[in-house]
Amino acid sequence: MNHSKNKRKFSWDEKGALEGLPLYLIILVVVAAVAIVIIFTYLSTLRTVELDRIDIYIDGEKSKLTSPGEHEVYIIAIGDDGKKLKDVTVTIVGGGANMARITDSNGKADFGNLNFTADGAPYSVDVTASYSGGNVDVPVDETITISD
Numbered sequence: 001m002n003h004s005k006n007k008r009k010f011s012w013d014e015k016g017a018l019e020g021l022p023l024y025l026i027i028l029v030v031v032a033a034v035a036i037v038i039i040f041t042y043l044s045t046l047r048t049v050e051l052d053r054i055d056i057y058i059d060g061e062k063s064k065l066t067s068p069g070e071h072e073v074y075i076i077a078i079g080d081d082g083k084k085l086k087d088v089t090v091t092i093v094g095g096g097a098n099m100a101r102i103t104d105s106n107g108k109a110d111f112g113n114l115n116f117t118a119d120g121a122p123y124s125v126d127v128t129a130s131y132s133g134g135n136v137d138v139p140v141d142e143t144i145t146i147s148d
Contacts, residue, residue, distance in 0.1 A: 049079040049080060049081050049085065049133070050079060050080045050131070051077060051078075051079060051080075051085060051088060051129060051130075051131035051139075051140055052078055052079055052082075052140070053078050053140055054075050054078070054088075054090065054127065054129045054142055055075070055076040055078065056073070056075055056127060056144060057073070057074050057075070058071050058073055058144070059071050059072050064143065064144055064145065065144070065145055066116060066144055066145075067116075068095075068116050068117055069115065069116060070113050070114070070115045071113065071114055071116060072112065072113050072114075073111040073112070073113075073114050074108055074109060074110045074111060075090045075101075075103070075108070075109045075111070075127065075129065076103075076107050076108055076109075077090065077103045077107045077109070077129055077131065078107065079131075084106055084107025084108070085103060085107050085131060085133070086104065086105050086106075086107060087102060087103060087131070087132075087133055088102065088103040088107070088109070088129050088130065088131045089101075089102055089129065089130045089131075090102070090103065090109040090128070090129045091126075091127070091128050091129075092111060092114070092125060092126070092127050093125070093126050093128075094123070094124060094125035094126055095114075095116040095123070095125040095144070096114070096115055096116060097114045097116070097125065099111065123145075124145050125143065125144040125145075126141065126142075126143060127141070127142045127143070127144060128140070128141050128142075129142075
């Protein structure tokens, strides 16, 4: 009788109910892993535009040097594809100015008229742009030198 119980158990194993399940599970895991690798590889190849540079315009002209006094200032943010970038945060600190603006759909951050002051010696005004729309957020720094 003992022998017949073992035979029934073996016949149940031959149907593949227990032995086939791990094989199907392994195949499923391998196929899923390959699919995930393919998807992540595809997503990592999608390239986003990064902030490349900023152009500083003072009184309508592209410039870095200025004299004290009131000047109209706007900044254009440009991506590494050469196009203007939207939603770039631009800050100006120094020379009596301490403000931030976000670029519009034309890549322009308009600061309006700023009154730059100098106390007898040349000094610099720091302009920093930061863009979080790309893969990495690397700020771009420029300097405006103010001298009498």
